[in-house]
Amino acid sequence: AIPAALAAAGSHLIKCGILVTRGHALETLARVNHVVFDKTGTLTQGKPVVVDVIALADVPAAQCDVLAASLEQASEHPLAAAFKGRVSAPDLLAVQMARNHPGQGVSGEAGGQCYTLGNQAFSSASHGVAVEDYATRYPSATLVWLCDAMRPLAVFVLEDPLRGDAVQAVATLKARGIDVSILSGDNETTVRHVGNALGVSNLHWQQKPQDKLAALQAIQRAGAIVAMVGDGINDAPVLAGAQVSFAMGAGTAVANQSSDIVLLSNRLGDVAQALETGRATLSVMR
Numbered sequence: 001a002i003p004a005a006l007a008a009a010g011s012h013l014i015k016c017g018i019l020v021t022r023g024h025a026l027e028t029l030a031r032v033n034h035v036v037f038d039k040t041g042t043l044t045q046g047k048p049v050v051v052d053v054i055a056l057a058d059v060p061a062a063q064c065d066v067l068a069a070s071l072e073q074a075s076e077h078p079l080a081a082a083f084k085g086r087v088s089a090p091d092l093l094a095v096q097m098a099r100n101h102p103g104q105g106v107s108g109e110a111g112g113q114c115y116t117l118g119n120q121a122f123s124s125a126s127h128g129v130a131v132e133d134y135a136t137r138y139p140s141a142t143l144v145w146l147c148d149a150m151r152p153l154a155v156f157v158l159e160d161p162l163r164g165d166a167v168q169a170v171a172t173l174k175a176r177g178i179d180v181s182i183l184s185g186d187n188e189t190t191v192r193h194v195g196n197a198l199g200v201s202n203l204h205w206q207q208k209p210q211d212k213l214a215a216l217q218a219i220q221r222a223g224a225i226v227a228m229v230g231d232g233i234n235d236a237p238v239l240a241g242a243q244v245s246f247a248m249g250a251g252t253a254v255a256n257q258s259s260d261i262v263l264l265s266n267r268l269g270d271v272a273q274a275l276e277t278g279r280a281t282l283s284v285m286r
């Protein structure tokens with residue numbers, strides 16, 4: 001009866017657009033009492049748009065656009081698409097030493113100059129460049145700095161709205177007594193803004209992939225059985241560390257491979273649906 005119940009649960013879930021790739025996950029779902037969400041591409045739509053470019057030096061904004069898009073050429077981060085969409089392919093510059101810094105940004109050399117493109121901590125640290133704090137001016141935005149080896153050249157202001165069902169999905173989980181946390185590599189102001197909108201106060205910001213894993217492990221040490229919901233490359237370690245993991249279906253192949261369950265329809269409400277099915281299945285098995 002046990003394998004039959006699990007098989008029935010799996011086929012029920014797939015009809016709802018919830019693909020269970022690892023069978024053991026079904027048994028764990030019933031015990032989950034804490035759901036941890038990644039922010040970008042998970043709670044948000046993952047289609048950020050550049051809404052403002054503030055040139056900070058003598059390099060015109062249009063040239064900053066070209067540099068940013070060129071540096072992002074090899075990146076599959078959702079932010080990269082926003083930059084690449086602003087420049088036509090023939091205008092892109094050749095980039096040497098292109099590097100992806102997970103949860104921080106990208107760097108490379110173009111025209112004999114070194115550039116970084118990423119969050120405030122990364123930009124400050126990478127070249128010892130002092131970047132100003134624009135977060136209070138743009139509390140809902142993701143801010144990305146373009147710097148050369150000497151100075152910041154521009155700050156890009158990107159908006160990535162919450163998914164339409166995010167508020168409802170979080171409210172449903174909380175109503176069922178499940179704790180909710182948010183883990184993000186983004187800055188404090190933006191993460192707090194999302195937390196306020198969703199009624200979530202367990203917030204972790206400026207988290208690199210390994211920091212996300214450490215934060216998850218701290219939640220687990222406090223006794224929680226955690227479901228992690230993520231999307232991107234930067235989530236692979238933390239997805240692997242959770243008792244059960246969900247990946248958004250539109251996320252990267254890497255995230256899908258490191259998750260137990262894929263939300264094929266990108267509906268956040270399907271997390272609560274899966275937990276509910278897990279509980280119902282367990283009660284049949286007992």
Ligand code: ADP
Nearest residue numbers: 039040075077103104105118119184185186234
């Ligand atoms: P989240 O945890 O919210 O999903 P990430 O960990 O993917 O976000 O990224 C954290 C931050 O690092 C982003 O908000 C951005 O500032 C910076 N960043 C990461 N990847 C890139 C990139 N390819 N280009 C520019 N900035 C990036």
Ligand code: MG
Nearest residue numbers: 038040041232
């Ligand atoms: Mg993400």
